[in-house]
Each structure stands twice: as C-alpha cells, then as structure tokens.
Amino acid sequence: MRLAVYLPLLLALPLTLAARPMAARGRPGPAAWTLSAVALLAAACSTWSLVVLALTLLDDVPPLSALDNHPAIELPEPVPGPVALVAAVLLLGAAVRVFRAVRLRITTFRDLRAVGAPDEAMVVADWSEPMAVAVPGTIRRRGRLLVTTGILKLLDADERRVVLAHERAHLERGHHRLTAATAVAAALNPLLIPVRDAVGYLVERWADEDAAAEVGDRRLTAQAVARASLAATTRPGTVLGIGGGVAVQRVRALLDPPPTGSRRRLIAPVALGVVLLAVVTVITVEFVALAQAWI
Amino acid sequence: MTTKDGRRAPGTLEASVMAVLWAAGRPMSATEVQQEVGGELAYNTVQTILIRLHEKKTVERRRAGRGHVYWPVEDESTAAASQMRAALANRPDRHAVLQRFAASLDESDADLLRQLLGVAERKRGA
Numbered sequence: 001m002r003l004a005v006y007l008p009l010l011l012a013l014p015l016t017l018a019a020r021p022m023a024a025r026g027r028p029g030p031a032a033w034t035l036s037a038v039a040l041l042a043a044a045c046s047t048w049s050l051v052v053l054a055l056t057l058l059d060d061v062p063p064l065s066a067l068d069n070h071p072a073i074e075l076p077e078p079v080p081g082p083v084a085l086v087a088a089v090l091l092l093g094a095a096v097r098v099f100r101a102v103r104l105r106i107t108t109f110r111d112l113r114a115v116g117a118p119d120e121a122m123v124v125a126d127w128s129e130p131m132a133v134a135v136p137g138t139i140r141r142r143g144r145l146l147v148t149t150g151i152l153k154l155l156d157a158d159e160r161r162v163v164l165a166h167e168r169a170h171l172e173r174g175h176h177r178l179t180a181a182t183a184v185a186a187a188l189n190p191l192l193i194p195v196r197d198a199v200g201y202l203v204e205r206w207a208d209e210d211a212a213a214e215v216g217d218r219r220l221t222a223q224a225v226a227r228a229s230l231a232a233t234t235r236p237g238t239v240l241g242i243g244g245g246v247a248v249q250r251v252r253a254l255l256d257p258p259p260t261g262s263r264r265r266l267i268a269p270v271a272l273g274v275v276l277l278a279v280v281t282v283i284t285v286e287f288v289a290l291a292q293a294w295i
Numbered sequence: 296m297t298t299k300d301g302r303r304a305p306g307t308l309e310a311s312v313m314a315v316l317w318a319a320g321r322p323m324s325a326t327e328v329q330q331e332v333g334g335e336l337a338y339n340t341v342q343t344i345l346i347r348l349h350e351k352k353t354v355e356r357r358r359a360g361r362g363h364v365y366w367p368v369e370d371e372s373t374a375a376a377s378q379m380r381a382a383l384a385n386r387p388d389r390h391a392v393l394q395r396f397a398a399s400l401d402e403s404d405a406d407l408l409r410q411l412l413g414v415a416e417r418k419r420g421a
Contacts, residue, residue: 108389111382116375120353121306124317125379126372132396145310146379149372151397152318157331160314163396168307170394183392203394226412228397230405247398251411 004286005052007279008045011272012191015042018268019198024249027261028209029173032202036178036185038269038276039195043185045276047094052287053087097187105180109135112146120144122164130154130231132163134170143171154231159224162211166221169210175203201246208250209258222254308336309353312344313367316354322364 015038022031112135116123122145130151137143145167152160170176178199186196212221229247253259315331316323323331329341345365348354353371356363383389400408 104388105392108382108386108392112379115378115382116371122310122313123375124313124367124372125376126369127376127379130397131379131383134394146375147314148376148379149317152314153320155318157315157318157333160318161311161333164307164310164314166396167394175394179392179394204398207394223412223416225396225398226408229400230408230412232397245400245404245407247400248404248407248411250398251408255411255414 004279004282005049008042008049008276008283009189011276011279012042012046012189014272015039015269016191016194018272019195022265022269023198023202023205025259026265027259028202028205030261030263030266032175032178032199032206034266034269035195035199035202036181038273039185039192039199040181041273041276043188043192045280046189046191047091048280049283050087050091050094052283053084054091055084055287056290057081057084057088094188097190098184101183101187105183109176113138113141113144115146122147124149124152130228132167132228134167134175136171136174136176145171150231151228155224155227158215158217158220159227161215162221162224163228165211165214166207169207169214170203173206173210175207178203201249204246204250205253208254212254212258218254218258222251225254226251308340308344309348311336312341312348313353316365316367317372322357322359322366324359324362324364326362328365 015035019035022035112133115125118141121142125146125148127148128150129148131146131148132151133146135144135146145164147163147167151163155163179196182192182196182199186192208221208225211224212218215221225247229251311332312328315328319327319331325338325342325345328345329336329338332341345354345356345363349356349365352368354365354367356365
C-alpha cells in the first residue's frame, strides 16, 4: 500500500512519452484505439489511487474514532494526513475538469446539430471561412457533415470528394468516441494531455487514409489537405491538435507510401495497461484489508 | 470503388451534388452537374437526385432549353451560416473538440506546406 498506491499516478508518464512516436508512423487506426484504451485505463487507475489516498482521511474523522472498538490498538496509518489532503484536493480538481470537458463537448455538438434541416446528411453554410466538420449523431439521429461554401468554392471537384470522404470516415468509424474518451482521460489526469492530442492527430490521419483509399489517390488527398489548411491560416488563437505542424505532418504522411501495420509498437502500451491493472488490484486488496482493520 | 459506392449511406450522393452546385455559384444543368461530380454517377442518377432535391426545396430550378438548370436555395444556407458562426466564431475551445478537415498552422508551417503542395501538384500533373 505504501508505495503501490502512488504508482498509478506515475504510470501515465511512460504512456505520454510513447504517444508521439506511436502517432508519427504506422497505421493510425490500431494506434488510436490502443492509445485511447490505455489512456482511459491509466486515468481510471490514477483516479482510483487518489480516491484511496483521500479515503484514508476518514480514519481521523471523530465519529469513526468513537466507533473504534479497540482504542488501545494502534491503527495502521499508511498515508500521512497531508498527502491524503492533497489527494482530496486533486480529486476535486479532476472532477471540475471532467465536468467542463464533458459540458464543452455536449454544448458544441448540440449547437452544431441544430444547424440546418434535421435530416440532411450534409448541411451547407454560406460562409466564406473554409471549414468542413463532422458532427456526430445521437441515438436517434445520424451524424452529419457541416461544410461551408468557403471550402466548397476553394477546392476543385476531385478535392471536394476528398473532403467529403474524410469527414464521412470520421462519422462511420465513430472517431468522436475515441476523442471523447481521451478528453475525459486528460481531464482526470493532466499528464495524459499529450496522449489526448496524439489521438486527435491520429483520427485525422486515419480519416485521411480512408479518404485516400476511397478516391484512390494519395497525392490528391495531400493536395486537398494542404490547400484547405493554407486557406484557413488566418484564424487566430486556434488550439492545435498536436503542437505546431499538424497539417504538415498529415501532408507528409500522405506523400509517403501507405503505412504498414507494425503491431509491435502496440506491445509497450498494452503491457503498461496490464501492469496498471495488477497494481490497482494490489492497492484495492490492501485498502480493503485496511478498511476492515478500522471497522 | 463501385462496391464502396453501393454501401454508401443515403444522402451521400445528394451531398456530392449539392457540393457541386454550391461550388459553381451559377445555375447548372444536369449534364454539367454530372460532369463535375465525376464519372462515378450516371446521368439518370444525377437527374433523379436533382429532382429529389427540388422536391425537398433544397434547390431551385428554371426551364432552360429542353431541360432545367438548378441552383441551391440560399435562405437555408444563410441561416445555417449564422447558426454555425454563433456556435463557433471566436470559440477556440470549441474548435478543439471538433474533427475538422483544415488544420491550422503558423507561418513557418505555411511555407513548408506550400513547398509540399508544389511537390504534390507536380507529381500529380506528371
């Protein structure tokens, strides 16, 4: 308990370090899934660690001490009081961040779903800003594409097919689930923010590859990404997916031959997930034993 | 490609046709639309889609020669634009949760991208 309980808080770091190299090459799909799953697991484990640490505060609560049947016996005190207090504060912070992240996603998609007629698969907005956005559906409604006249007029007929194929790939593959999972993970544990950004980049790469396969032309796809991104340069204050150079990396990857799947690079994150599960099991067993000692 | 097309969700073809009409910015005949959409759609398919879109009042049309020319109804798209602007303009936090096609870049990225674009266009042209 003494050491193990702190481990999940640190085990997010190797995943964070692995995220960028994993995003940089290979097939984007398996990497996106693996990173999302392990990030969510790492976030759940570090949160559980904080919960366990914070719960040790309870042994100082007066009513519990009064209930103590054996006041003479020295109770185990595995976690120093201040550490438990810090854990409680961190938990509170995590709760606020998750609430904000979830609310931001819900309100953004709700407002975009309200744009245009409800049943259209694609809504065209007469706006010069070149934008194409995939708006995920709900249980009752299909997802849809939201495109501006700005992007339609900017691109030629072939490039427009790329854009539509790219956005449809986001919807058909449910990429918003992966980005939602990693957004929650990063809100729970800010050490995972680079993993969230890597997954955001990977789903764009994934949709690029799908679009390239559908139109049957990687260079055309690269050209469409480059031209659309160049036209969108002027927007100030936009948050980047993975630091500077998302568009450059996407275009470069498309100008390279199609990525081949080397599953070996997935071994490390999966192994990390197994270690996390083992550590959490140990913590939980020890915590249950401790709780029984109190009661 | 054809098998892929066969599995496409309804509305995909309509979307392609609408994209062509909006990009053109002028009334187009069914033949013109078919040429722009690309070889994958038959003339009759394009014609059927245009008629369906007209029935849904998404496009308007008038007689021209033996057929019709079509153009998109602007009111809906103007309304859509103001809704979209209200939802997204000056909201970088909201942009960050979206899957957007155009990625943003800084100036050095833009220069690099122009070079890559040159490479892409040359190789495609060759």
